[in-house]
Amino acid sequence: MPLKKSKGNMYNWVTNQHAHLGGSCLHDCSYCYVKSNIYKRNPDFVKRYSGFIRLIEKEFDTNYGKGKTIFIEHMNDLFAENVPDEFIVRILEHCKKWPENIYVYQTKNPARYFKFLNLIPKNSILGTTIETNRDMSNVSKAPSAKERYEAMKILQFRKFVTSEPILRFDIEIMPIQHKKNFGVYHWDTFDNTTFLMDEADTFKKAEKIVQKKYGDRLSSNGADQVDIVDKKGNVVKIFHIC
Numbered sequence: 181m182p183l184k185k186s187k188g189n190m191y192n193w194v195t196n197q198h199a200h201l202g203g204s205c206l207h208d209c210s211y212c213y214v215k216s217n218i219y220k221r222n223p224d225f226v227k228r229y230s231g232f233i234r235l236i237e238k239e240f241d242t243n244y245g246k247g248k249t250i251f252i253e254h255m256n257d258l259f260a261e262n263v264p265d266e267f268i269v270r271i272l273e274h275c276k277k278w279p280e281n282i283y284v285y286q287t288k289n290p291a292r293y294f295k296f297l298n299l300i301p302k303n304s305i306l307g308t309t310i311e312t313n314r315d316m317s318n319v320s321k322a323p324s325a326k327e328r329y330e331a332m333k334i335l336q337f338r339k340f341v342t343s344e345p346i347l348r349f350d351i352e353i354m355p356i357q358h359k360k361n362f363g364v365y366h367w368d369t370f371d372n373t374t375f376l377m378d379e380a381d382t383f384k385k386a387e388k389i390v391q392k393k394y395g396d397r398l399s400s401n402g403a404d405q406v407d408i409v410d411k412k413g414n415v416v417k418i419f420h421i422c
């Protein structure tokens with residue numbers, strides 16, 4: 181199979197992506213793009229990424245060449261507990277056949293990296309994602325964010341941590357995204373997601389943004405929340421919306 185160029189929401193520093201694993205991911209994250217509607221419309225895709233975890237043998241014929249940064253297993257989690265050791269070893273060995281590339285692995289079970297550190301190509305980058313500091317058992321079956329953090333903290337390897345999608349963080353540790361003096365953040369209770377809706381130079385302008393955007397949805401007992409947050413991450417004003 182030819183090596184695919186990286187596309188979609190993949191990191192812009194990754195040039196290519198490749199998957200050897202078929203079957204559905206154990207972690208079953210509610211926001212998983214593999215389960216998104218676009219993919220559901222493709223029957224071949226659904227077949228390939230449904231059912232038990234398996235190796236797709238023809239993928240081991242893929243020539244990785246050189247000079248690329250390749251994300252391995254972008255459609256699954258290679259280090260999930262249900263992926264047999266021998267599958268991981270074979271995939272790592274395939275990567276090692278092409279040593280003049282950088283390989284990127286990302287898992288929500290980074291504690292399992294340790295078992296394979298001697299087999300992972302030296303020119304690799306190991307990552308995880310931490311979407312929230314809160315309990316996310318209603319969103320994903322993956323190990324908790326705390327477990328991931330603890331594993332990544334002691335991992336001695338070239339590594340990275342992403343926060344995507346950003347779910348609801350406690351405000352004290354929420355990564356501030358706004359550049360202006362005040363950010364207007366929407367906390368969506370139903371999706372358990374947080375996003376920067378807009379930003380403003382002054383508090384008054386930030387308030388106007390909220391009034392204009394939400395108008396009569398503002399209420400004292402709405403489930404969703406909109407916060408105006410200053411540059412230091414302090415919540416200056418909270419609005420409830422329904």
Ligand code: SF4
Nearest residue numbers: 205207208209212256
């Ligand atoms: S770990 Fe990744 S591939 Fe697996 S379900 Fe979650 S988002 Fe999808």
